[in-house]
Structures are given as C-alpha cells and as structure tokens.
Amino acid sequence: MSEVDRTEADVETSVSDSVRKHLEAQEPSAEEKRALRKAHDGHLVRDTTSQLSVDPDEPGPGMEVEADAEIPDTYCFTCEAWIGFSGVDLRGTPRSRRDAYYLGGMPADVRRAKAGTEDTLGELADALTDRVGHLDSRGDAYEFIATTLEEVRADANGGGA
Numbered sequence: 317m318s319e320v321d322r323t324e325a326d327v328e329t330s331v332s333d334s335v336r337k338h339l340e341a342q343e344p345s346a347e348e349k350r351a352l353r354k355a356h357d358g359h360l361v362r363d364t365t366s367q368l369s370v371d372p373d374e375p376g377p378g379m380e381v382e383a384d385a386e387i388p389d390t391y392c393f394t395c396e397a398w399i400g401f402s403g404v405d406l407r408g409t410p411r412s413r414r415d416a417y418y419l420g421g422m423p424a425d426v427r428r429a430k431a432g433t434e435d436t437l438g439e440l441a442d443a444l445t446d447r448v449g450h451l452d453s454r455g456d457a458y459e460f461i462a463t464t465l466e467e468v469r470a471d472a473n474g475g476g477a
C-alpha cells in the first residue's frame with residue numbers, strides 16, 4: 317500500500333493535478349475557441365471566473381475529496397449564455413454588466429446608437445435645466461434623468477410584482 321506513505325500535501329497535489337487534467341481535457345481546442353469567438357462577435361460579454369466544486373476522477377481509497385476549481389469563462393449578455401471557452405457546463409450569470417465589453421470591438425450600429433443616445437441625453441439635459449428651476453447644471457439634469465430612468469425601469473420590470 318503505497319498510499320500510506322503519501323503525505324497530505326502529496327494528496328492535495330495529486331487531487332489538484334487530476335482536477336486540472338480533467339478540466340484541461342474539457343477545454344475546447346484553439347480552433348473551437350476561434351469558432352466560439354466568431355459566433356459571439358460584436359456581442360456584449362464579460363470575462364468571469366466561477367468557483368466550482370469538481371469531483372476529481374480518482375481521489376484515492378477512503379478519500380472524499382471535492383476540489384474547488386476556478387473556471388475562467390466568458391458570459392455573453394447578448395445571447396444570455398456562457399460562451400463556453402472552458403468547456404465546463406457553468407450555471408448562474410454574472411451579477412452585473414460592469415467590465416462588460418464588446419467581443420472583437422463595438423459594432424458600428426452600437427457605436428452610432430451610443431453616440432445618438434449621448435446627443436439626445438445632452439439635449440434633454442439642456443431642455444430640463446431650462447424648464448426646471450432647481451436643475452442648475454447638466455450634472456443636476458443627468459441625475460434627474462437617472463432617477464427617472466430607474467423608476468421607468470422598475471415599472472417595466474416589476475409589472476405589478
């Protein structure tokens with residue numbers, strides 16, 4: 317029984333080794349990754365690392381080991397799905413869109429829409445400062461717009477919930 321001689325550190329190393337090998341085996345090839353990248357080109361994505369408990373293939377006799385692994389993958393907000401760069405079946409979604417970016421760069425229509433939205437918001441802010449006594453600056457007006465937007469969104473999402 318060589319197992320007896322194994323120290324705890326050895327066991328941990330071999331478990332993380334086996335988990336790592338297991339995960340590497342699931343990872344798509346470079347070509348598959350390219351195809352995935354192409355499929356989500358111009359989509360709004362976010363790189364996220366998920367904590368996952370992984371069962372190593374053969375933890376050894378008498379050992380119940382579940383190793384925590386960190387799985388880096390990318391979530392696509394446009395498709396509402398994980399892109400699958402890790403090959404692991406990930407659940408859950410990133411909590412926020414902070415740090416989200418457009419894969420392969422922002423598409424031209426999005427760029428135009430963004431610029432148009434900014435222009436329109438600027439005009440709206442100027443109109444509001446003209447019309448509303450206590451809105452003295454564009455900053456005030458943007459705050460007013462943001463508050464109103466929150467309320468509009470809550471109404472749209474809640475629907476009476």
Ligand SMILES: [Zn+2]
Pocket residue numbers: 355356359392393394395396
């Ligand atoms: Zn996508």
